[in-house]
Amino acid sequence: xxxxxxxxxxxxxxxxxxxxKTQFGFWVYLMTDCVLFASLxxxxxVLQNNTARGPVSQGLFDLNFVLIETVLLLTSSFVxxxxxxxAASLNRRATVIFLAITCLLGATFLGMELYEFSHLIHxxxxxxxxxxxxxxxxxxxxxxxxxxxxxxxxxxxxxxxxRGGLNHSAVKRLxxxxxxxxxLDVVWxxxxxxxxxxxxx
Amino acid sequence: xxxxxxxxxHQANRSLGRYVFGFIASxxxxxxxxxxxxxxxxTNHNGMGHDYIIPILAGLxxxxxxxxxxxxxxxxxxxxxxxxxxxxxxxxxxxIIVVLGSLWIMANLEDHMVMPSQITExxxxxxxx
Numbered sequence: 083x084x085x086x087x088x089x090x091x092x093x094x095x096x097x098x099x100x101x102x103k104t105q106f107g108f109w110v111y112l113m114t115d116c117v118l119f120a121s122l123x124x125x126x127x128v129l130q131n132n133t134a135r136g137p138v139s140q141g142l143f144d145l146n147f148v149l150i151e152t153v154l155l156l157t158s159s160f161v162x163x164x165x166x167x168x169a170a171s172l173n174r175r176a177t178v179i180f181l182a183i184t185c186l187l188g189a190t191f192l193g194m195e196l197y198e199f200s201h202l203i204h205x206x207x208x209x210x211x212x213x214x215x216x217x218x219x220x221x222x223x224x225x226x227x228x229x230x231x232x233x234x235x236x237x238x239x240x241x242x243x244x245r246g247g248l249n250h251s252a253v254k255r256l257x258x259x260x261x262x263x264x265x266l267d268v269v270w271x272x273x274x275x276x277x278x279x280x281x282x283x
Numbered sequence: 284x285x286x287x288x289x290x291x292x293h294q295a296n297r298s299l300g301r302y303v304f305g306f307i308a309s310x311x312x313x314x315x316x317x318x319x320x321x322x323x324x325x326t327n328h329n330g331m332g333h334d335y336i337i338p339i340l341a342g343l344x345x346x347x348x349x350x351x352x353x354x355x356x357x358x359x360x361x362x363x364x365x366x367x368x369x370x371x372x373x374x375x376x377x378x379i380i381v382v383l384g385s386l387w388i389m390a391n392l393e394d395h396m397v398m399p400s401q402i403t404e405x406x407x408x409x410x411x412x
Contacts, residue, residue, distance in 0.1 A: 109367050113374035120378040124385035149317045160306040264355040268348055275344040279320045283333055
């Protein structure tokens with residue numbers, strides 16, 4: 083019995099160490115993703131004033147619309163943290179509900195972004211118009227693609243937890259997903275400030 | 284058996300507090316930046332000049348990034364060999380080099396650029412090159 087519990091403890095410790103390694107590997111990926119976004123920000127900053135015959139950034143964006151988008155994404159990030167806490171206290175129902183709210187808010191955010199894009203294109207301000215708009219669509223669109231990937235990941239996590247419960251691998255993946263989702267919110271702070279706020283001045 | 288459970292509960296409460304604080308602080312910082320820009324735009328650019336507003340906006344963003352890194356991404360809460368923190372600082376260094384370096388080089392290039400009209404003017408003045 084004693085021997086059995088010891089191997090069990092050893093196994094738990096090994097699992098914990100493996101999970102910590104996975105988390106670190108994922109963190110390194112997130113940091114390289116930061117560098118990707120940094121290069122897109124650099125492109126945007128350089129090309130910002132090269133508007134050709136297209137519109138300038140001032141007056142192009144609806145500030146109220148962007149504020150709602152931002153609050154939605156921020157709330158989604160917070161609710162994702164709640165899902166992690168619910169999983170830590172082994173509350174399966176709450177974890178699934180919080181994850182579903184996270185995905186719903188994320189999907190609304192993405193829908194609003196796509197609406198903004200289609201509105202811009204409809205007005206004749208597509209990515210072909212000027213270097214400024216090319217850089218804008220690339221930067222904001224890359225963030226949107228990440229959100230889409232996160233939504234697919236979040237939905238598959240919900241399916242995994244509903245089917246298999248809060249097992250070790252599900253909790254580990256939820257931890258990685260929350261890092262990814264919070265990271266996207268941090269990137270959005272820069273987009274919100276540089277593109278939408280400073281760009282509207 | 285009951286002791287680790289109690290401390291787990293305590294820790295859960297603390298991280299809940301951290302999430303709530305991060306959420307409220309981020310909301311305030313976001314709405315603050317929005318109000319600053321919105322009043323500036325609706326009052327037809329009166330009041331503070333860009334030289335003041337842009338550093339304030341950058342400061343608000345920086346504070347929010349730090350708040351979210353600590354409250355949501357748990358930066359600095361790992362135990363001693365702090366590899367995550369090390370990688371983060373390395374990434375920040377790369378980001379600064381990429382962004383500021385690009386802006387610097389491109390601004391420098393633009394300084395050396397000559398507009399086509401200037402070339403025509405020069406040629407007319409000098410009667411050719």
